[in-house]
Amino acid sequence: MASDTTFQSRLGIYAKTTVAGEAVRAFVPPPLPPVPPLNITPHLQDLIEKANRGLGRLDGVARIFPDPELFLYMYIRKEALLSSQIEGTQSSFSDLLLFENEEAAGVPVNDVEEVSHYVAAMNHALERLRGGFPLSLRLIRETHGILLSGGRGADKMPGEFRASQNWIGGSRPGNAAFVPPSPDRVVECMGLLEKFLHDDPVRTPLLIKTALAHVQFETIHPFLDGNGRVGRLLITLLLCADGALAQPLLYLSLYFKTHRDAYYDLLQRVRTEGAWEDWLDFFLTGVIDTTEQATRSAQSIFELFRNDRERVGKIGRASASALRLHQALQEKVILSIPGAAKRLGLSQPTVTASMRHLEQLGIVRERSGRRRNRTYAYDAYLKILEEGAQPIR
DSSP: OOOSSOOOTTSOEEEEEEETTEEEEEEEOOOSSOSSOOOOOHHHHHHHHHHHHHHHHHHHHGGGSSOHHHHHHHHHHHHHHHHHHHTTOOOOHHHHHHHHTTOOTTSOHHHHHHHHHHHHHHHHHHHHHHTTOOSOHHHHHHHHHHHTSSSTTTTSOTTSOOSSOOOBSSSSGGGOSBOOOOHHHHHHHHHHHHHHHTTOSSOOOHHHHHHHHHHHHHHHOOSSSOHHHHHHHHHHHHHHHTTSOSSOOOOTHHHHHHTHHHHHHHHHHHHHHOOHHHHHHHHHHHHHHHHHHHHHHHHHHHHHHHHHHHHHTTSOTTHHHHHHHHHHHHHSSEEEHHHHHHHHTOOHHHHHHHHHHHHHTTSEEEOSOOSSSOEEEEHHHHHHHTTTOSOOO
């Protein structure tokens, strides 16, 4: 390994620091891009091309929806849920939707609040990018501040780079699996990462840049809490900022969650071995798999909506209010009778009758078990959205 003052090859340096009187070797990553340069083999080049095509298809399939914002609404929530589950939250898609409908009885409120803050953080960052604000350290800090604005982590310096040493694994830095750079190095490391995001010192193809930046961010671990979620959010922001996706439709956290051991192992192997090509193979394969799955899901949702709309339209005079209710369930997959009545401006008896028609058609399922103020879910739609989104037990 290199000395304390110079970088050697891809391996970074270990800088000595003291934490609570204990001597610790904190890892300082070399600046990006890697040296020596990445070996883009024909295999990796093929993956890059397939991943770019997958992003293009995913971006295009959203345009078939009459209301793309509805489609986007659910995809943002799926990525938020999956990324939070990697960190151990136990909330489900249904929990999140019930929480947002202010029907949180029986759901893990702390966990769902974390997911809800992630949704708010992503929306804030995307809105800033659309307004012309650059993807910068300031935006990353703003996003982190919203992510940790309440609940667990709210006392961990939201929106500010850490001023103390953190670590991964173990009970203290001295027996940790990995110790990120000391606090006095964080701003320098993050400044170099910001330059890399803006093609300084060299222009880097977007997917490669995104893959490398994610690892570098996780290695720097610039915040006391929320690093994993912000690092995965950075992937989405980069793809949107550079125009590869018009909307944040890629829930790559599903792939990271499904292959969690390999994900963490490769992050560490980049640090210890400089195994950037292996990480790039994993990352690009994830983009390909996720875009294919997301595209299939989008097409399934579109077909489901169309077929169910046709079935509802055939029930006779009651179809007008039933179709309005069907549209409302596309926007809010879980609705109570009072909530639907308020949303549609209809009486509760009218909504109850319409919901009964949808239930008879097998479109909705009653899920509350209550006699009054019952709650219904658009069952087949919810099952598509929940694919792969079960909590890690």
